[in-house]
Amino acid sequence: METTVRHRVAPAADPAADLHGLTAHLAALSPTGGRFRVQVITPHGSSRGDYHVECAVNYGKLTVTYWGPNGSACWRVERYARHGTALRLDVSRRVGAERGQLIITSPDEAPDEAPPEAFPTPDMTRWKACVRTWLNRNLPAGVRITSLRQRRYPSPVAGWRAQYGNTIWLVFTTTGPATLRRLLGDALHALDALPAATHLWLLLPPDSRVELLPFLSLLRVPQVRLYEAAPDWSAVHPLAPGHQLPLITEPVRLWRYRPPTPAELQYLRQWFGDALDTHCEVVPAGGSTLSVRWYGLECARLQRRVVAEEKAAGRTTPALRFGLTTLGQPSRPLTARNRADFHALLETLGRYRTPTAREVGHPLYRAHPERWLDVAVRRQLHLIDEALDSAHIRVQAPHFSRDTLGLADFVTLTRTGRLAVVELKADADADFIWQGLTYWLRAVHHWQNGDFLRRGYFAGAQPDRCALPHLYLLAPTLRFHRTVRAVARRLRTGLPVTLLGVNERWRQSLRVVFRECFGDF
Structure with a gap:
């Protein structure tokens, strides 16, 4: 009978212990420390070859690196399991944008060519019934459970309110990893409407917590408990209450900043x-x-x-x-x-x-309004904040897709050397603040590691790398989605975020209508 030992690299676990366990497994597969047979399985295909393999802990994350004549790669280890003589690792990189599995065996063995079986995602109606049954089994007897009304039907997110005496649970779930931000936004709206809630439970799709955990680390919420569906959607398992931020390794630019001569x-x-x-x-x-x-x-x-x-x-x-x-x-x-x-x-x-x-109705007038708003803001930067230094503005490459990886619309410095990250929206978008916080997390990583200066940004400035970057979110006053404020009100202390609303006729004359600061800074 095949022996299977599963290990989940949970945030609360000791990465050093996981590193010791993985190293022991590798030593058992190749006592001489030579090459291993590695099969790489991703949604785009499968490949295999003989590589050197090494595991390490980088910035508190467990990583695996393999290299050989056919190339090299580095992945973050999400979980690992030993299946007989093979070592299987669920891995991710690029902030969870790429996922896959590594099957490592001794050089004398060949792993199966077939990728792991994929289980179909259940439809939302069926999954809601499963979660409701699960709640009845996991909440105290006699608890009263009611469904939360959704603003849009059909909704990709389902929510419930459960009450037993003075204890109130808010429970949210979804079946699609792409709707996790919507799930978290709906949960924060519910907390605003029901401040007496004492517990928040989030039931996530399989292998999707990496998308959500960085945002949870930035928020102040009541007792939050995370659950994740099994790969075959047959059960729900609790996750550790802590979190790990993904290691962000994208360079600020692959080229040095060279202004026009x-x-x-x-x-x-x-x-x-x-x-x-x-x-x-x-x-x-x-x-x-x-x-x-x-x-x-x-x-x-x-x-x-x-x-x-x-x-x-x-x-x-x-x-x-x-x-x-x-x-x-x-x-x-x-x-x-x-x-x-x-x-x-x-x-x-x-x-x-x-x-x-x-x-004003011509397509050229209406095309890419965020790019135009970006220009208007940078030309009158003092209207946004008198502390910002217009001499150190650095514009990012244009990205018109929400899935494009990069930094914010532009970055600059305050007169005291603090990094300022500016993100703009010309239309109402519930993803606005999540996108801004994603860029802010990347900026923090690059700022603290000195990547901006190495790439030629802010030449001649005296940067203050000890101060957290300041995030500015700017949009026309009537285009601020309600989710933006719901999230901003829950930001943890010390995270500097400023919301700025400008007039609707900003193309003709830019004017700041309101300014709200969050993070208690």
Whole structure:
């Protein structure tokens, strides 16, 4: 009979003990300390090969690294189990965005090629019935359980209120990992409506706690207890009450920050004229590219390397490409033949994408409002906070997808050297504050490790790396989703967050309407 020993790398566990256990398992598989047969199983496929394997504890997280002629990788260990002579590890990386399984055996054995069996996710109606039955078994006899009304039907989140005397439980669950933020937001709304609640229970889908735990560490909530469904959805198991923040290893940039040179700006003025200074900004979009943005909307790109080489050689190969690529238009090299098309584009932008435009319903006026708001805020940074230093603004690469990994819209410093993270939204979005807190967590990691300075950010400044970065969340006053304040009111002491509401006609004239500070700083 196959012997299976399961271990869960729980936050409350001692990583050193887990490291000792994994090291002992590896030593049993390969007493000489040589290579192992490693099978890597991810949602995208399966591969295997012979690698050196090493486990370690980095920043309080248990990690596994394997390397060999075919490459290398480092993963965070979520849980591990010994199945006979094989060692199986459930792993993740990139803040939980990638998940997989490693099957490690001795070099003389070959693991099964088939990936582990996947269990279908139950529909919400069936899962709600299962959870209700589970509550009846796990709450005291005689407790009164009522379903919480949802604002939208059908809802991906289900909630219950249970009361026994003066003890009140709030219970929430969901079947989709993508709706975990919605689950936590609904739970905080319920806590606001029922401040007498004494317990909060969250029932999570299988292997989804990594998405939620970083946010729970930032919040003040009553006695919270986490449960996680089994991989086959047949049972619910309690999780440790503590938490582990995921190790964030993405670099601030893969290139050093290089602002445009005077020669490059002069080259662009030959084509854009005065519009370059009045309507546009030129920011690095990579190690060898400059992006020209008309009120946040990219309309051209300049290849810096081509400009330098052609200037040295005396040639005139086109270095500038134009086109509204973010709106689906093709990018074309600027030549003498299509110069009229380029000037027509500038004329169209000057008519429809300016603060004085009359046709405010035109697609160019409405396109990517967050990029335009970003420009308006940075040009009048003193309206946001007098303490912010406009000389040290660093704009991040544009990201129009909520799933894009990166940092906030822009970062800067206060006059005392404290990092400020600014995130903007032009429309109501319940994910706004969760996105801002995600960027804030990454900024804390990079700030405390000195990554910003190594990448060329804030040259000449005196940074205060001991102070936590300040998070600013800015949106038009009527576009603040109710979840933003519900979460902000629950932030733990010492986490500096400021909500700023601006006027609805911010394109014409930016004005701060309200300012709310949270975190008791």
